[in-house]
Amino acid sequence: xxxxxxxxxxxxxxxxxxxxxxxxxxxxxxxxxxxxxxxxxxxxxxxxxxxxxxxxxxxxxxxxxxxxxxxxxxxxxxxxxxxxxxxxxxxxxxxxxxxxxxxxxxxxxxxxxxxxxxxxxxxxxxxxxxxxxxxxxxxxxxxxxxxxxxxxxxxxxxxxxxxxxxxxxxxxxxxxxxxxxxxxxxxxxxxxxxxxxxxxxxxxxxxxxxxxxxxxxxxxxxxxxxxxxxxxxxx
Amino acid sequence: xxxxxxxxxxxxxxxxxxxxxxxxxxxxxxxxxxxxxxxxxxxxxxxxxxxxxxxxxxxxxxxxxxxxxxxxxxxxxxxxxxxxxxxxxxxxxxxxxxxxxxxxxxxxxxxxxxxxxxxxxxxxxxxxxxxxxxxxxxxxxxxxxxxxxxxxxxxxxxxxxxxxxxxxxxxxxxxxxxxxxxxxxxxxxxxxxxxxxxxxxxxxxxxxxxxxxxxxxxxxxxxxxxxxxxxxxxx
DNA sequence: TGTACATCAGTGAACGCGCGTTCACTGATGTAC
DNA sequence: TGTACATCAGTGAACGCGCGTTCACTGATGTAC
Numbered sequence: 001x002x003x004x005x006x007x008x009x010x011x012x013x014x015x016x017x018x019x020x021x022x023x024x025x026x027x028x029x030x031x032x033x034x035x036x037x038x039x040x041x042x043x044x045x046x047x048x049x050x051x052x053x054x055x056x057x058x059x060x061x062x063x064x065x066x067x068x069x070x071x072x073x074x075x076x077x078x079x080x081x082x083x084x085x086x087x088x089x090x091x092x093x094x095x096x097x098x099x100x101x102x103x104x105x106x107x108x109x110x111x112x113x114x115x116x117x118x119x120x121x122x123x124x125x126x127x128x129x130x131x132x133x134x135x136x137x138x139x140x141x142x143x144x145x146x147x148x149x150x151x152x153x154x155x156x157x158x159x160x161x162x163x164x165x166x167x168x169x170x171x172x173x174x175x176x177x178x179x180x181x182x183x184x185x186x187x188x189x190x191x192x193x194x195x196x197x198x199x200x201x202x203x204x205x206x207x208x209x210x211x212x213x214x215x216x217x218x219x220x221x222x223x224x225x226x227x228x229x230x231x232x233x234x235x
Numbered sequence: 236x237x238x239x240x241x242x243x244x245x246x247x248x249x250x251x252x253x254x255x256x257x258x259x260x261x262x263x264x265x266x267x268x269x270x271x272x273x274x275x276x277x278x279x280x281x282x283x284x285x286x287x288x289x290x291x292x293x294x295x296x297x298x299x300x301x302x303x304x305x306x307x308x309x310x311x312x313x314x315x316x317x318x319x320x321x322x323x324x325x326x327x328x329x330x331x332x333x334x335x336x337x338x339x340x341x342x343x344x345x346x347x348x349x350x351x352x353x354x355x356x357x358x359x360x361x362x363x364x365x366x367x368x369x370x371x372x373x374x375x376x377x378x379x380x381x382x383x384x385x386x387x388x389x390x391x392x393x394x395x396x397x398x399x400x401x402x403x404x405x406x407x408x409x410x411x412x413x414x415x416x417x418x419x420x421x422x423x424x425x426x427x428x429x430x431x432x433x434x435x436x437x438x439x440x441x442x443x444x445x446x447x448x449x450x451x452x453x454x455x456x457x458x459x460x461x462x463x464x465x466x467x468x469x470x
Numbered sequence: 471t472g473t474a475c476a477t478c479a480g481t482g483a484a485c486g487c488g489c490g491t492t493c494a495c496t497g498a499t500g501t502a503c
Numbered sequence: 504t505g506t507a508c509a510t511c512a513g514t515g516a517a518c519g520c521g522c523g524t525t526c527a528c529t530g531a532t533g534t535a536c
Contacts, residue, residue, distance in 0.1 A: 008499060008511075015512090031357040033268035038489060049491075050513045058490065114354025119346065120441055122266040131446075167457060170450035191448060192435070192458050196427065199434025206355055211366075213426060215405035222402060223427050230465065243478075243532060250479085273522060284524080285480045293523065477533070485525080492518075500510070 016054050018044060023065055028111050032121050035062055063127045069112040074133035074140075077101045081140045091153060091233040095144035096224045099197050102137070103220060106205045113205050117198055139178060141197070142190050146179050148233055149186060155232040163188060186231070193227050251289050253279060258300055263346050267356050270297055298362045304347040309368035309375075312336045316375045326388060326468040330379035331459045334432050337372070338455060341440045348440050352433055374413060376432070377425050381414050383468055384421060390467040398423060421466070428462050 022043045027035055037058050041048040055061040077098050084097030106113035120126070148154045163184040168175075175187045200223055203209055204216040213219045229235070257278045262270055272293050276283040290296040312333050319332030341348035355361070383389045398419040403410075410422045435458055438444055439451040448454045464470065 006500070012512085029357075031268070031354065033266070034357060036489065037491090047514050048489090049493085049515080052491080053512055111354065111357075117437065117443065118441065119266065119349025119353035122264075122269060122346075163457075164453075166450065166453055170448060170453050173449065174447050188454070188457065188461075191454065192431065192461065195434040195438055195458070196431035197434065198438060199430040199432065200427070202352065202437065203430055203433060206353065208352065212409050213405060214408065215401065218401055218405050219423070219426065222398075222423065223430070226423075226427065241533065247479085271522065272524090282481050283522090284482080284526085287524080288479055473536090475533105475535085477531105479529105479531085481527105481529075483526090483528105485523105487522080489520080489522095490518105493516090494514105495516105496512105496514075498510105498512085500508105502508085503506090 012054075019051065019054055019061070020064065020068065023061055024068070027065055027115075028109060031111050032062060032115055035065075037061070059124070062121075062124070065112075066115055067127060067129045067133075069109070069115055070130045070133035072109075072112075073102065073105050073116065074136035076105050077137050077140045081143065085144075090235060091144055091148045092225065092228040092235050095228055095233055096221075098137075098141045098144075099201075099220075099224055102141075102197065103201050103204070106201050110205045113201070117202060118206070135177070138174075138194065141194065142178050145186065145190060145231060145233065146182060149179075149182055153234055154186075155234075189231050193231070196223070196227065247289075254286065254289055254296075255299065255303065258296055259303070259347075262300055262350075263344060266346055267297060267350055270300075272296070294359070297356075297359070300347075301350055302362060302364045302368075304344070304350055305365045305368035307344075307347075308337065308340050308351065309371040311340050312372050313375045316378065320379075325470060326379055326383045327460065327463040327470050330463055330468055331456075333372075333376045333379075334436075334455075334459055337376075337432065338436050338439070341436050345440045348436070352437060353441070370412070373409075373429060376429065377413050380421065380425060380466060380468065381417060384414075384417055388469055389421075390469075424466050428466070431458070431462065 019040065022040050023035065026040060026043075035058065037051050038048045040061075041051055051061075055064065080101035081094070081098040084094045087093075115121070116130075145154070167188060168184045171184060171187050171191065174191065175182070175184065179187055179190070200220055204213075204220070209216050209219075225235075254275065257275050258270065261275060261278075270293065272286050273283045275296075276286055286296075290299065315336035316329070316333040319329045322328075350356075351365075380389070402423060403419045406419060406422050406426065409426065410417070410419065414422055414425070435455060439448075439455070444451050444454075460470075
C-alpha cells in the first residue's frame with residue numbers, strides 16, 4: 001500500500017492511532033468488560049458519535065485492540081529471540097529469550113495478557129486475525145529447540161517413554177506445523193513447556209504468588225533453566 | 236452453631252441459598268463483570284430491593300460467590316485426593332487425583348476457574364477468606380510428594396543442581412508451611428508443577444488448545460505422568 | 471392461652487447514572503471541469 | 504486558476520436501556536407479658 005496522499009487521509013490515520021492509544025490505556029486501567037466508547041470520546045474531547053467514523057461500534061474497536069495485543073506480543077517475542085540468536089549465545093540462552101520477553105510484555109500489559117490467556121470476554125468471539133500472531137509466538141518459543149534437534153545438539157537427559165499412538169494423533173497439528181520430522185515426545189515436551197510458561201506468567205501477573213513466591217523473577221528464571229535442562233539444551 | 240430454630244430462620248437460609256444458586260448460574264453464563272442484582276431478582280421473581288435483606292449490595296454478593304468457588308474447589312480436590320489415598324494406590328496415582336479433580340472442576344465451572352486463576356475483576360479486591368481454601372488446594376496437591384519424601388520413597392531421577400541461596404529465601408513461606416524439612420529443590424519442583432498445572436488447565440478451559448492439542452484429556456494425563464516421573468514418584 | 475408490640479422480609483416507586491447507537495446537521499477538505 | 508459540486512469528519516441532541524441503591528410502606532412472623 002502506498003503512503004497516504006491527501007491531508008485528509010493523513011489526519012484520519014493519526015486520529016485512528018489516537019483513538020487506539022486512548023482505548024488501550026482504558027483497557028489497561030479498567031479491563032475489557034468496562035471498555036466504553038463514551039469515556040474514550042471524553043478523553044479525546046470528541047463527541048461519542050464521532051468515533052463511529054473510525055470504528056463501527058464498540059465490538060469492532062475491541063477487536064482491533066485484541067488483534068493489536070496479539071501482534072505486539074508476537075513482535076516483542078520474535079524480536080527478543082532473534083536478537084539472542086544473533087548474539088550467538090548457548091542454546092539455553094537463546095531459548096530463554098522468548099519466554100523472558102513474554103513475561104516482560106505481560107507485566108507491562110497485564111490486562112492484555114488476560115485478554116489473550118485469561119478468561120474470555122463473555123459473548124465475544126476472538127477474531128480470526130489472532131491466529132497468525134499466536135502461531136508466531138509459539139514458533140519463536142520453539143525454534144531454539146527444533147533447531148538444536150535438527151543440528152543434533154539435543155542431549156536428552158531424561159529419556160521419555162515412547163508416546164502412545166493416540167498422543168501422536170492428538171498432537172499432529174502442532175507437529176506438522178512446527179516440527180514435522182521430530183519425535184512426538186519432543187513435541188509433547190514443547191507443549192508442556194508452553195503450558196508451564198503460561199501458568200507461571202499468569203500466576204505472577206494475576207497476583208497469585210502473593211505470600212508464596214517472594215521473588216517471582218528469580219523463580220521464573222530458575223524454572224526456565226530447569227525446563228531447558230530437561231529437554232537437553234546445551235547450557 | 237445450632238440448627239436454626241424458627242421458621243423465619245429456616246426460610247431465610249433457604250432463600251439465601253436460592254439467591255446464591257441463581258447468582259452462580261448467572262456467573263457461569265455471563266461472567267463476573269456482568270453480574271447484576273436486578274437480573275438475579277428477576278429470575279427469582281423478587282423485587283431487586285429485596286436482595287438487600289440478604290446481601291448488602293452487589294460486591295458483597297460477588298464476594299460470597301468467590302469464596303464459595305474457592306471452598307468448592309478445595310473440597311472437591313481434597314476429597315478426590317483422600318479417596319485415592321484410601322484406595323492405597325501407587326504414589327503417582329495418589330498424586331494425580333488432585334490435579335484431575337481440579338481439571339474436572341474447572342471444566343464444569345469455567346468462569347469460576349477464571350475468577351480464581353484468570354484476570355482479576357478490575358477494582359475488586361479478593362476477600363481474605365479465600366486464602367484458607369487456596370492453601371487447602373495446594374496442600375492436597377503436594378501432600379503425596381511430601382509424604383513420599385518423608386517415607387523415603389522419592390527416587391530423584393534427574394538430580395537438580397543445588398538451589399541458590401536466594402531461591403531458598405524466595406520460597407521460604409511455602410517451604411515452612413508445607414515441607415519444613417525438605418530440600419528446597421523439591422519445593423521449587425512442586426511450585427513449578429503447580430504453575431504447569433494451572434497453565435495446562437487454563438489453556439484448555441479458556442479454549443486455547445483449539446487446533447493445537449486435539450485430545451486435551453490425554454495430553455493432561457500424560458503431562459501429569461511426566462511430572463510425577465521427574466520428581467521420582469513411584470509409578 | 472391471648473393480647474400488644476417488635477422484628478423483619480418483601481414491595482414498588484423513584485433517583486440518578488452511564489451506556490451504545492442513530493440521525494439530521496454543519497462546515498471543511500477534496501475533485502472535476 | 505476559479506468555480507460548482509461531492510465527500511466526509513465531527514457535532515449535539517435524542518432514543519431507550521439496564522443498572523445499583525434508597526426509602527417509605529405493608530403485612531406476616533416472632534416475642535414478652
